[in-house]
Amino acid sequence: MNQENRSFFAQYAITTGIAFLLVEKLADGKLSYYINTRFFPLTVFAILVLILMACFSILRRLQPTQSQPKIRNFFKYLIAFFLILFPYFLLSIGGTGWIPLAGLLVSLAGAFLMLIPAGHTHSPAKKESAVPSLSLIFMSIPLIIGLIASEQPLSSSALDNRGLSLTSALGSGQTVNSSLKVIEDDRTILDWIKLFNYSEDHAQYAGSSVNVIGFVYHDARLPEGQFMVSRFIITCCVADAFALGMPVEATTGKIPEDNTWVNVKGSLDITTIDGKTVPLILASSIETVNAPEQPYLYP
Structure with missing residues (x-):
């Protein structure tokens, strides 16, 4: 996986991870530990935006090349949507705590495998610049804090x-x-x-x-x-x-x-x-x- 693909995958993983984290907090009632309940509709809107960003981002990477038949590209689209939405489906039907996490890991692992052979090629002159590592670090901070911070109300x-x-x-x-x-x-x-x-x-x-x-x-x-x-x-x-x-x-x-x-x-x-x-x-x-x-x- 080249630098461009690694950068894309990091963006995709962070975006999907933040959306998944917000869905989990909203589903188990822990979101009210952080914000006033009147802001829940805005949180739902943010989740939808993050999911759409992840979907459009990965679909953009799966644009067909001249060597790829359309039917193969269709199945890539189908797999991409499934892998992105699978964790949210698990959350909607409930289950033990490890199931949603397993769903997220499946989603990210699947996206990683799809990105190893790039969906399309770029000429050196048109190659997209990778997002700087520092920017990715800043993007990951909310996700890291959400994962490691204790879920307890103020005491x-x-x-x-x-x-x-x-x-x-x-x-x-x-x-x-x-x-x-x-x-x-x-x-x-x-x-x-x-x-x-x-x-x-x-x-x-x-x-x-x-x-x-x-x-x-x-x-x-x-x-x-x-x-x-x-x-x-x-x-x-x-x-x-x-x-x-x-x-x-x-x-x-x-x-x-x-x-x-x-x-x-x-x-x-x-x-x-x-x-x-x-x-x-x-x-x-x-x-x-x-x-x-x-x-x-x-x-």
Whole structure:
């Protein structure tokens, strides 16, 4: 395989790999660990563009020469489409985790074998210049990061750098009204904090029933017997994520360790932290639960 073919194959492998990675993240629900769900349609569009780029790229390399009969070229087209789309078909029907990976390897191996005898020849004067190796390295960075990065949502350990807020700068009259329409037991941490931010009469919420899910964080600002139940909020992507928390007074039982996901039920009270009036949960029960499928909240 000459330098030109190697360069082409690298481009094809990276393009197909990124598309496959996005499909996998979207299929297993892990894409929401990285971006706001409202951007999922744009991700689907990007996947389609990447697949089309890969298809047109390999078909361009399979243009017939004078020595190749049309029927042979037709079968090359057919094989190319099959090898490119095979992994996505496996993802659509589900299966164990190794099956999609095996499908991707089959796709890339097949394309590699087809490229050993070049589909068409170039004269030295018209030979296409290969993409510089540095460009290919930059193209491969998103794929490499996606493959090696751990698929875990942000946890309490991220609060050491990001901090935890007791008030939300997000919201408007419309979003606050939407929080008011949610029944008390269905309100999230974000709903309660938005209501407090934009309410002039906090006392109206005292005694309200609270039922929220979040992870435990022991904040140094809280007295003994209290902890924060927290969730990360994402506006666009995980890079702009910030944590909101509600203090919880544990009247009974042992307080769970940091980063433990809990379902806190109780009644709402009012307290002051750092000069700010914030909602306080007087917990009647603190139950350890699994992390929700969607760990983030969206304004």
